[in-house]
Structures are given as structure tokens and as C-alpha cells.
């Protein structure tokens with residue numbers, strides 16, 4: 001999901017994930033109105049990864065990821081072999097095995113982001129929603145998170161929806177776009193959006209412009 005600052009990306013993601021009520025209209029997941037989902041149903045259908053700082057606690061990385069199993073267990077001390085398997089799989093997929101026993105407050109932003117993705121994976125939902133998952137990351141860690149998400153889509157068939165300002169990277173990696181602009185909402189593949197000149201609507205044209213051949217935004221020389 002792309003759109004300039006303040007256009008409404010987080011609001012739309014919060015609406016899709018039932019954190020807030022729709023300002024207008026309705027949300028349906030698999031033909032069912034979101035308002036008809038119980039909390040239990042929703043937490044086994046959709047997981048949400050936000051960039052907000054977590055409340056301070058003594059939780060280890062393993063325990064934080066294990067919390068993803070809460071919709072199925074309620075208590076960490078009742079983890080069965082099946083739960084354990086899913087938690088370890090999530091840890092392995094996100095390549096955080098070496099961090100398993102660390103306290104989560106010891107982690108770098110890039111490591112924490114992978115841990116939160118692991119928790120969402122452990123939650124085992126069809127849909128994962130991430131609001132600006134690379135907000136505080138350098139270009140290397142941004143790419144690491146993007147390629148991890150791409151790998152997960154390929155390996156698990158999950159639907160992963162992210163909002164991002166990393167337009168150039170998204171054009172290379174995302175299968176489909178939702179692009180919010182003041183005029184309208186565009187959806188489709190990058191090629192479909194390029195054909196509609198949708199990327200040009202993201203930003204004012206004085207400083208950067210969209211280069212259709214490169215399929216990237218470039219800085220204007222003068």
C-alpha cells in the first residue's frame with residue numbers, strides 16, 4: 001500500500017484489521033463482514049505487525065514469538081508439541097534462532113522487526129498486515145525484511161499486506177498495489193499502475209519524477 005504522508009494508509013490498515021470502525025463503507029474478508037467476526041475468529045484469520053514500541057517487560061524473544069499462539073492456547077505454559085513446532089518454524093523462517101534467548105529489549109530495530117514477523121507467523125493466519133515494517137531500518141535491513149516477506153508469500157501462500165514509503169523497492173517486489181492518492185485509489189500490478197500513470201500521482205513533480213523505463217523514482221537534475 002503506497003501513498004504520501006497523511007493520505008490514510010494506517011487508517012485503512014487499522015480499519016481492515018478491525019482496530020477501528022470504518023469511517024464509511026464495510027470490510028469483508030472471504031465474503032464475510034468484518035463486523036461479524038468474533039475476536040477469536042479474527043485472531044486466527046489475521047495478524048497485525050505495528051512499528052510502535054512494545055511495553056517494557058522481561059520477555060525473551062522465544063516467549064514473545066510464543067505469544068503468537070495465544071489465540072489457540074491462552075497461556076504460555078500450556079504449549080503442546082504442535083505449538084512448539086509452529087513457534088520454532090516461525091523462528092527458523094525469520095532467521096532469528098540465534099536470538100531466541102535474548103530479552104526483546106536488547107534487540108536492534110531490524111532484529112525486533114523480524115521477531116514481530118515471527119510472532120505473526122506463529123499466529124498462523126491467512127493474512128498478515130504490517131504497517132510500515134521498515135520505518136526505522138537502514139537500506140540493508142529494509143531489503144532483508146522485504147525479501148523475507150517475499151519468501152514467506154512464496155513458501156506459505158499467505159496474503160501479506162504492507163504499507164510502505166519504499167516505493168522503488170516495492171515496485172521490484174510486490175505482486176499487487178493499492179495506491180492512495182488525493183484523486184483516487186488505484187489497484188493492480190506495477191505494470192497496470194504504470195500504464196495508468198498512477199505513480200506520477202504520488203508526489204509533486206518539482207523534485208522527483210517517475211521514470212517509466214527504469215520503473216523507479218529518480219531525482220530531477222535541475
Ligand SMILES: Nc1ncnc2c1ncn2[C@@H]1O[C@H](COP(=O)(O)OP(=O)(O)OP(=O)(O)O)[C@@H](O)[C@H]1O
Pocket residue numbers: 003004005006007008009010011012023
Ligand atoms: N478516509 C478518511 N477520511 C477522513 N480522515 C481520514 C481518512 N483516512 C485518514 N484520515 C485522517 O488523516 C490523518 C492521516 O491518516 P494516516 O495516519 O492513516 O495516514 P498515513 O498515510 O498512514 O500517514 P503516514 O505515511 O505519515 O504514516 C489522520 O488524522 C486520519 O484520522
